[in-house]
Structure formats: C-alpha cells, structure tokens
Amino acid sequence: MSALAELGTLGKKKGGRGKDAGAASGTSEPKGSRAKVSKKDNRAAFVFLAPWIVGLVCITIGPMVMSLYLSFTDYNLIQDPNFIGFDNFTRMFGDGRFWNSLGVTLTYVIVGVPLQLGLALAVAMALDKGLKGLAFYRSIFYLPSLLGSSVAVAILWKQMFGTSGLVNQLLAMVGIHGPGWISDPSTALGSIILLHVWTFGSPMIIFLAGLRQIPTMYYEAAAVDGAGRVIRFLKITLPLLSPIIFFNLVLQIIGAFQSFTQAFIVSGGTGGPSDSTMFFTLYLYQRGFGQFDMGYASAMAWVLLVIVGAFTAINFYASKFWVFYDD
Numbered sequence: 404m405s406a407l408a409e410l411g412t413l414g415k416k417k418g419g420r421g422k423d424a425g426a427a428s429g430t431s432e433p434k435g436s437r438a439k440v441s442k443k444d445n446r447a448a449f450v451f452l453a454p455w456i457v458g459l460v461c462i463t464i465g466p467m468v469m470s471l472y473l474s475f476t477d478y479n480l481i482q483d484p485n486f487i488g489f490d491n492f493t494r495m496f497g498d499g500r501f502w503n504s505l506g507v508t509l510t511y512v513i514v515g516v517p518l519q520l521g522l523a524l525a526v527a528m529a530l531d532k533g534l535k536g537l538a539f540y541r542s543i544f545y546l547p548s549l550l551g552s553s554v555a556v557a558i559l560w561k562q563m564f565g566t567s568g569l570v571n572q573l574l575a576m577v578g579i580h581g582p583g584w585i586s587d588p589s590t591a592l593g594s595i596i597l598l599h600v601w602t603f604g605s606p607m608i609i610f611l612a613g614l615r616q617i618p619t620m621y622y623e624a625a626a627v628d629g630a631g632r633v634i635r636f637l638k639i640t641l642p643l644l645s646p647i648i649f650f651n652l653v654l655q656i657i658g659a660f661q662s663f664t665q666a667f668i669v670s671g672g673t674g675g676p677s678d679s680t681m682f683f684t685l686y687l688y689q690r691g692f693g694q695f696d697m698g699y700a701s702a703m704a705w706v707l708l709v710i711v712g713a714f715t716a717i718n719f720y721a722s723k724f725w726v727f728y729d730d
Contacts, residue, residue, distance in 0.1 A: 474702035479695045491702035501703070503678050504686040505710075507592060511682065512659040512714075515599040520651055523603040527610035528640075541608065548604035557598070557668035561585055564594045585669055588679040595665050595680055606651040613647035614640070645726045653718055660711050663688065683707055 474491055476484035495501045526544055530537060547556075563569045564584035571581035584594045617640065625635050641648075663684040666674065674681030674689070683703070691700030 470701040470704055473698050474705050476698045478698040478701075480697055481695070484698065487698070491699045492706070494699065495702070495706065500678065500681065500686060504674070504681045504683045507679070507681055508660060508662075508683040510592065511596060511599070511662065512656060515596040516652070516655045516659050518596070519600045519603050519655060520606055520648070522600060523607035523651070524610050524644075524648075526603065527607045527614055530607075530611055531614045541611070545604035545608055547602045554664060554668055557665050560594070560598050560665070561669050586676055588677040591670070591676060591679045595669055598665055598669075599659065599662070606655060609647055609651055610644070613644050617643050642727045646728060649718070649722050649726045653715055656714055656718070657711055660684075660707065660714075 473484060475486060475488055477487050477490075478484040530540055530544075565571075566583040566586065568584075570584065574581040582590060584590045621639050621643075622635055625639060630638070661684060662682060666680045666682040666685045667688070670676075670680045670685070672685075672689075674685050684707070687700050687703045687707070690696045690703065
C-alpha cells in the first residue's frame with residue numbers, strides 16, 4: 404500500500420510540473436486576447452465588404468423593393484404614386500400586346516437557346532481535337548459573345564438582313580430573290596434568333612473546359628469494346644458533360660428572357676413589323692418610358708421575375724433525371 408501511495412504522489416507532482424511548463428512556455432492564450440483579435444478581424448472584414456453591401460442595398464435591393472411597391476400603384480413619373488392594389492396585374496389579362504410579347508419571348512427562348520447550345524457544343528468538340536492555334540480559334544469564336552449584345556452589332560445585323568443587305572446580295576448571285584428579312588413578319592423574329600445563336604462563344608468556352616476534364620481512358624475502353632463515335636458521345640460525353648450542359652442551360656435561359664438590345668435596334672424600338680419582334684422587355688420599356696405607365700411596367704417586371712424563377716425551378720427539378728454527378 405505504501406508503494407502505491409508513493410506512485411500516486413509522484414504522478415500528481417509530474418502533472419503539476421506539466422501545467423507549470425505549459426504556462427511558462429505560453430502555449431495557452433488568454434480568452435480575452437483571442438476575442439480582441441477576432442473583433443479586429445470582423446471590423447476589417449466589414450470595412451472591405453462595405454462598398455459591396457452599400458451597392459447591393461442601394462443599386463439592387465432598394466430599386467427592387469421600390470419597383471414592388473410601384474407595381475401596386477398608378478405612377479407616371481410626374482405625379483405621386485396612387486395605390487391601386489392588383490389593378491396593374493389584372494389589366495395584363497386583357498392586354499393583347501402583353502400576351503403577344505410573352506409569346507414572342509417564349510419562342511425566342513425555346514428555339515434560340517437549344518440551337519445556341521447545340522452549336523456551342525459542336526464547336527467545342529471540334530476544338531477539343533487538339534487543333535494547332537487553339538487559343539486563336541477560341542478567341543475568334545468567343546468574340547461574338549462579347550459583341551453580340553452591343554448596339555453596333557445589332558445595327559450591323561439590321562443592315563445585313565435588310566432588303567438590299569449582304570444576305571440578299573449573296574442570294575442574288577445564285578438567282579434567289581431574298582425577302583426583307585427584318586421587314587417581313589414571318590422572318591423578322593428568326594433573324595434575331597439567328598443573331599442569338601451566333602453569340603455562342605461563352606457557352607462554347609465552358610463546354611470546352613468541361614470536355615477537357617473527361618478522362619480519355621473512358622473513350623479508349625469504349626473503343627476497345629467496339630463502341631462507335633455516336634455511342635461514345637451518347638454514353639460517355641453527354642452523361643459526364645451533363646452538369647456543364649445544365650449550367651449553360653440555366654444561364655442562357657435567364658439571359659434570353661432579358662434580351663432587349665437586339666429587338667430594340669433591329670425593330671427601331673417599335674417591335675415591328677406587326678409586333679413580330681415585340682419582346683417582353685421591349686414592351687416593358689415602351690410602357691414605362693414611352694407611355695410613362697411606370698406602375699404597369701413595374702408589374703410586368705415582377706411577372707418576368709416570376710416566369711424566369713419558374714423556368715429555373717423547373718430546370719433544377721428536371722435535372723434530377725438527366726444530370727449525373729461523380730457521386
């Protein structure tokens with residue numbers, strides 16, 4: 404018993420020395436100093452985030468809240484807003500131009516976005532073959548995306564597809580008399596869709612980056628098993644590239660719903676001929692800044708937000724059935 408007692412006493416003494424050594428070496432930092440350091444870090448973070456927070460509140464959240472309020476008012480930019488409840492939203496049901504603009508925009512989105520993504524994927528797969536001067540070709544194909552939404556390109560497109568434009572001049576060389584693509588209601592929207600498809604550079608760059616991440620051993624194993632190009636594309640490329648396709652699809656749908664410059668320039672701001680190029684955003688602009696019906700325009704803006712949100716939610720729900728991730 405005396406030996407066990409001596410061992411216990413010795414262990415207590417060693418534990419005490421360990422605590423003293425730890426205190427002497429300064430490894431345990433006081434809680435107060437740690438709290439001061441964290442507060443200083445938080446202040447520095449808030450200082451650096453302040454410009455972004457101010458911009459978010461003043462440029463994004465503030466106008467959104469104000470437009471939501473104006474959507475329930477009768478406001479003409481001169482007189483004070485007059486609260487009218489849901490009248491602006493109920494007026495849309497009887498507005499023929501509203502429904503026409505919605506139909507034109509849906510056609511533009513449903514036709515233009517798949518064509519653009521399909522062309523972007525085809526070009527990306529061609530560039531993925533290891534061409535010489537890949538950086539040059541990548542820059543050339545990306546250039547339309549930088550210029551596609553500019554006023555200059557829209558004016559150029561209007562001149563090209565005019566009655567005596569470059570397109571009709573080329574057709575005349577082979578004996579074809581082309582119509583006025585912009586002035587004909589049956590082809591006016593198609594010419595703008597073609598402009599949208601032409602700006603495929605941005606999704607093409609993203610597709611190209613995704614293709615570079617697919618391991619080549621999958622294609623080699625499939626080739627050994629006798630799989631052709633079509634089977635390899637359907638069974639390897641598309642499944643492994645589906646997250647990139649989904650990402651591009653969501654971004655391009657949102658961007659297509661917000662298209663404005665092309666329709667405004669090509670139609671001269673009228674949405675003609677016969678409202679065939681009256682995009683939703685163009686009609687919103689006409690009601691807000693042409694007729695000074697800012698309350699109705701604000702209500703249209705929130706309807707557009709709901710529509711874009713619905714399309715995005717549908718895409719996210721449907722992605723569970725066709726988008727495949729590594730896990």
